Amino acid sequence: MTGRFITLEGGEGVGKTTNIAFIQSLLVANNIPLLLTREPGGTALAEKLRALLLDKEQEAIAEQAELLMMFAARTQHIKHVIKPALEQGNWVLCDRFTDATYAYQGGGRGMELSSIRWLEDFVQGDLRPDLTLLLDAPIQLGMKRAGQRAALDRFESEKMAFFEQVRQAYLSIAKQQPERVKVIDASVSLDNVQSQIEQVFSLFFKS
Ligand code: T5A
Secondary structure (H helix, E strand, O other): OOOOEEEEEEOOOOOHHHHHHHHHHHHHHOOOOEEEEEOOOOOHHHHHHHHHHHOOOOOOOOHHHHHHHHHHHHHHHHHHHHHHHHHOOOEEEEEOOHHHHHHHHHHHOOOOHHHHHHHHHHHHOOOOOOEEEEEEOOHHHHHHHHHHHOOOOOOOOOOHHHHHHHHHHHHHHHHHOOOOEEEEEOOOOHHHHHHHHHHHHHHHHHO
16 A cells, blocks of 8 residues: 655745644544655755755855755655655655755756756656645745744745746646645635645545
8 A cells, every 4th residue: 555645835934834733633633644754854864965955154056966966865855765654555745845846946046847857757756746735925925934933044045036936936837737736825824724725635535
């Protein structure tokens, strides 16, 4: 038996971390064995790569290096955490995955989508999320929320135009893959966001 693979996506500060605990409670209430994880990260080595990727006090990271570091971390994560968990019948809930690469490195940095697609196939084989929740909110709102929470990291220090491209890239993925990617309006109150999430899961449980 294999579990199902669910990812949570969106721009900075839209509420992914906040809503993971809520999604966890929905799954646990349905007696679903669950593994929570995140990208970049999820293994000891991938967390070290994450720290390097988010650190803004170091030499400039070339765009190609950034892309390869994301996929290097992802390779470790899939091999040591995600695949074994799915194979044991657990569901995996992951805070960001490859849609973030299409959005940030593709949309934000303008890297060729064909290179990302090649790496996706090379690293993941046929592994793709079964369901993706895209939390969407205006950039200014997400940045305001993220800034209130902690100091800005290397990505959060980018310019507004970068985040607008990231947002548009995410929305375009959702438009192309509406069966998998469900857009949640994250600009409203947390209660409202969570009732949208609940609706998506009530349909997903039946699928
Ligand atoms: N990245 C990642 C890439 O470039 N390529 C890739 O392939 C991958 C995988 C990772 C960075 O790496 C980049 C993208 C990222 O920049 P991250 O920590 O995963 O960093 O991502 P962040 O977006 O930086 O995560 P944040 O923790 O900043 O944002 P969240 O998790 O979306 O937001 P959250 O839940 O912490 O909420 C922020 C604040 O808002 C409040 C919360 O209480 C919190 O204080 N809040 C709300 N307030 C009012 N109403 C609501 N509805 C609210 N929802 C949340």
